[in-house]
Amino acid sequence: MTVEQSKELEAPVQYLADDENLAVYIASVGGGEIRPHEGNYVQQMVAMEDGRKCGIEFGLDRQGFKLVRQTSRGLDFYDDAQVNGTYETETKRLVKEETDANEVIIFDHTRRAACEKTRKQRMVREQASTIHNDYTAWSGPNRLQEIYRDQQQRLAQILERRFAIVNVWRSMLGVVENSPLAMCDASTTSTKDLVPVKRLAKDRTGEIQLATYNPKHRWFYFPQMTADEALLFKTYDSAEDGRARYTLHTSFDDPSAPRNAPVRQSIETRCLVFY
Numbered sequence: 001m002t003v004e005q006s007k008e009l010e011a012p013v014q015y016l017a018d019d020e021n022l023a024v025y026i027a028s029v030g031g032g033e034i035r036p037h038e039g040n041y042v043q044q045m046v047a048m049e050d051g052r053k054c055g056i057e058f059g060l061d062r063q064g065f066k067l068v069r070q071t072s073r074g075l076d077f078y079d080d081a082q083v084n085g086t087y088e089t090e091t092k093r094l095v096k097e098e099t100d101a102n103e104v105i106i107f108d109h110t111r112r113a114a115c116e117k118t119r120k121q122r123m124v125r126e127q128a129s130t131i132h133n134d135y136t137a138w139s140g141p142n143r144l145q146e147i148y149r150d151q152q153q154r155l156a157q158i159l160e161r162r163f164a165i166v167n168v169w170r171s172m173l174g175v176v177e178n179s180p181l182a183m184c185d186a187s188t189t190s191t192k193d194l195v196p197v198k199r200l201a202k203d204r205t206g207e208i209q210l211a212t213y214n215p216k217h218r219w220f221y222f223p224q225m226t227a228d229e230a231l232l233f234k235t236y237d238s239a240e241d242g243r244a245r246y247t248l249h250t251s252f253d254d255p256s257a258p259r260n261a262p263v264r265q266s267i268e269t270r271c272l273v274f275y
Helices: 080-099 116-122 139-147 152-159
Strands: 007-016 024-026 041-050 065-069 103-113 163-171 181-184 194-200 205-211 219-221 229-237 249-251 265-274
Touching: 007 205, 065 080, 080 103, 080 163, 080 229, 080 265, 103 116, 103 139, 139 152, 139 163, 139 205, 139 229, 181 229
Parallel strands: 024 194, 041 219
Antiparallel strands: 007 041, 065 229, 103 265, 163 229, 163 265, 181 219, 181 249, 194 205
16 A cells, blocks of 8 residues: 555644744643643644554554554553553563563553543543653653662663663543544654653653654554554653654544544553663
8 A cells, every 4th residue: 555545634733833932841630720831833734644554564663653452351441450450460561572671660650531521520631732752862761760769779770771661552441533642653753853842740840852843754543443452652762773762642633533422531651661
């Protein structure tokens, strides 16, 4: 199948308009009001390629993402005990297999819903609607140091080796019909497109990457994702040997989604991956 054949729809996504003025990414709080991010942004229409039909074998080290099968039938993803127990065990196994890592440590779960009523009832966050990547060359290692602050000997050993941060994103309930997650092929991005921006959260100050528009960017999504699928994507890699280090992503409004599409409810799990 040709590239043109796989471009089934166009949708608006939010880029940083320029990097001349300092932008600030303000993280929301579960169930709270959504505060706009500071900075100058622009809506850009882009082609969204169907990752199921494009004929590409996606990989974490090339495009920065891949879709895999992961069945977790019967789990209640709003139950912390089940997520921190059974689901973490399953996810560690999955990420270790897909990355050939020596060790996988999970340090965060974030639940999201594309409906204000659901967010307030469940005390979860909204979908991320600005193009971004979770970590930068500074904040990736800094997050690792925060996690291992009380284990300095262990931290020193880890920093001698390659490590990465991989997210695992999935539907918590049913099929994702609207507000799917779109991924930008990391091999089509340039370091000039990536803008480090301060991230302000309730419990810490960090740094993420926003992006300025580049017509070379290729965007992919996987329509109709089910609760038995997981989207893995790399948000940081300490290796500087040409492999993907960062993966831009965002949710978007699918113009082909039915008006009565169920609310997208998702969970993303952040993993430290040690090699």
